[in-house]
Amino acid sequence: MTDFPIQLAFDDAVAIVRDVAAKHRLDTETLPLSRTHGRILATDVHAPIALPPFDNSAMDGFALRHADLREGETTLRLIDEQFAGRAREIRVGEGECVRITTGAPMPAGANTVVIKENTRVDGDRVVVLTPPDAGANLRREGEDVRAGECVLQAGKRLTPARVSLAASLGVPSLTVFRKPTVAVFSSGDELVEPGLSLAPGEIYDSNRELLMGLLRAEGLEPTAWPRLPDDPKRVEIALRDAGCAFDLIVTCGAVSAGEKDHIPAVVQQFGQVHFWKVRMKPGMPVLFGSLDQARVLALPGNPVSVFATFLGFGRTLIDALQGRTEPRPAERAQLVAPIEKSHARREFQRATVFCDEHGVLRADPNPAVGSHRLRAVGESNALIVVPDGPQRLAAGTVVEILRYA
Ligand SMILES: Nc1nc2c(c(=O)[nH]1)N[C@H]1C(S)=C(S)[C@@H](COP(=O)(O)OP(=O)(O)OC[C@H]3O[C@@H](n4cnc5c(N)ncnc54)[C@H](O)[C@@H]3O)O[C@H]1N2
Ligand code: MOO
DSSP states (O other): OOSSOEEEOHHHHHHHHHHHHHHTOOOEEEEEGGGOTTOBBOSOEEOSSOBSSSOEESSSEEEEOGGGOOSSOEEEEEEEEEOSSSOOOOBOOTTEEEEEOTTOBOOBTOOEEEEGGGEEEETTEEEESSOOOTTTTEEOTTSSBOTTOEEEOTTOBOOHHHHHHHHHTTOOEEEEEOOOOEEEEEBOTTEEOBTBOOOTTOEEOOHHHHHHHHHHHTTOOOEEOOOBOSOHHHHHHHHHHHHHHOSEEEEESSOSSSTTOOHHHHHHHHSEEEEEEESEESOTTOEEEEETTEEEEEEOSSHHHHHHHIIIIIHHHHHHHTTOOSOOOOEEEEESSOEEEOSSSEEEEEEEEEEOTTSOEEEEEOOOOSTTOOHHHHHOOEEEEEOSSOEEEOTTOEEEEEEOO
């Protein structure tokens, strides 16, 4: 008997990840706007000013009083000019107009802008060739944002558009959740650094680069720890060290049933296992736990399993630690070829997702079988999520996809 769930369903495992991470949500920090890109907002932002902050011209032309215009041509007297920049004290009176540029504040008295191309200028006379509609080419104060409105909500990811919205409101800094610090471990006596030569039985370490890249793609700055040998004491010391210093430990390998799979024992003995082994394929031996101040995501060593478990749990964990409440957009695509499976586990299959000529997103499954076959991951750009239970999915069936490229 264990005091943690084992062999649990994928959705139950995701729920545990979300729950545990929410309880260990990271603290907040206030940063200048330029450093908030990609971060999760921790407090709502209310607009300190309206947007636009004043009525202004949408075009280069002449500001005028619409009531002065007649059918056909109208000649107005050019009395001044107002360019984008500080507002001058100008008033447009009857039969008058003011030269104006895009973004310049509307002078008092004017309510319409005629674009330059619809005029003929002769000294201080401006002939309006065809009358614009009343209020044409104006951008009204507050039409985009009213002062005091909540424009950005806590829990949302700061995209470039959202950061620039804060900038347009004159907000110089934002309070965001801290990014988790991450230690990455690969483990196994068979692993060799690319560039060195292989002795019989050895392989190159590919998972470390895979994890470093996947974590960096999430906006994190992972630290690669020296590779772990298959030595229980060394595994214990390294993981416990990292547990004191990092928010998140991501390991790969040494988590299954082999004699050299030491990671579960260390987490169990010195920390807490939240679950071990999930009904998924590949990635079944995945473990989630806590060690000192860190959450531990221990991924199986097979490269494709690393991929499936990172996309399946890693992203959820990183989001929840950072207080993200805005869900990532769910994506679906139509199968190009049928998929059949007889086992009960949720399966993650490599596929190439593309948009066909009718604008329909389609997923072409990659026929490679085996969680060691990394090449097929590189040749694909998404994982198809094949639901729990035996399935016979015909071509054309709409399936969930997890895109990674
Ligand atoms: N008797 C059982 N055997 C296995 C089980 C099981 O339940 N009972 N599970 C299988 C499954 S499923 C997987 S997945 C693997 C996972 O095992 P581990 O997480 O303990 O990983 P390792 O044994 O250390 O390695 C598995 C495989 O991946 C290669 N590997 C490991 N690290 C790297 C790396 N950094 N770069 C490239 N390749 C790596 C390693 O050499 C092995 O070939 O266990 C099954 N066995
Ligand atoms: O499920 Mo393992 O993760 O087959 O490769």
